[in-house]
Amino acid sequence: MHAMIWVFLGGGLGAVGRYGAAIALARPALPRPGSSQARDLTTLDLIPLSTLAVNVAGCLLIGVLVPMLAGRPEPWKAALIVGVLGGFTTFSAFGYETLALVQHGRPLLALVYVIGSVLLGVGAVWLGHTLAHASGLASTLDAAMGDAAVGGSPGEAA
Numbered sequence: 778m779h780a781m782i783w784v785f786l787g788g789g790l791g792a793v794g795r796y797g798a799a800i801a802l803a804r805p806a807l808p809r810p811g812s813s814q815a816r817d818l819t820t821l822d823l824i825p826l827s828t829l830a831v832n833v834a835g836c837l838l839i840g841v842l843v844p845m846l847a848g849r850p851e852p853w854k855a856a857l858i859v860g861v862l863g864g865f866t867t868f869s870a871f872g873y874e875t876l877a878l879v880q881h882g883r884p885l886l887a888l889v890y891v892i893g894s895v896l897l898g899v900g901a902v903w904l905g906h907t908l909a910h911a912s913g914l915a916s917t918l919d920a921a922m923g924d925a926a927v928g929g930s931p932g933e934a935a
């Protein structure tokens with residue numbers, strides 16, 4: 778139970794860090810696909826920079842923290858890796874687990890894990906998006922948030 782408190786506290790710090798990064802790197806939300814504004818976008822306009830920055834930073838941090846915390850008491854690992862990095866980005870865990878598969882001599886399994894994670898993740902987003910639109914929930918959310926923009930990352934300014 779003690780470790781859960783550390784995870785909770787660390788998760789709050791990580792989530793605040795993620796939100797801060799989204800604000801610091803905020804970009805306008807993407808216009809609706811097919812609109813005249815969408816045709817004027819450059820490749821750089823389409824890259825969700827705050828998400829990319831947070832994911833790369835989280836991967837760097839987990840790469841530093843795991844060996845640094847080896848042999849340390851469990852609350853340190855729980856607070857910093859599961860809590861802070863879990864609240865900041867789960868992509869760091871994905872990157873570390875993929876590296877661990879490669880280091881354990883399972884590069885093909887690592888590749889399957891990467892491809893499967895990306896395809897299943899994008900597929901799940903598509904399914905959720907489709908279900909939200911089919912149920913009418915999406916139009917309710919569009920009206921609540923203003924339907925002038927879609928896209929962007931969670932926490933990014935619209």
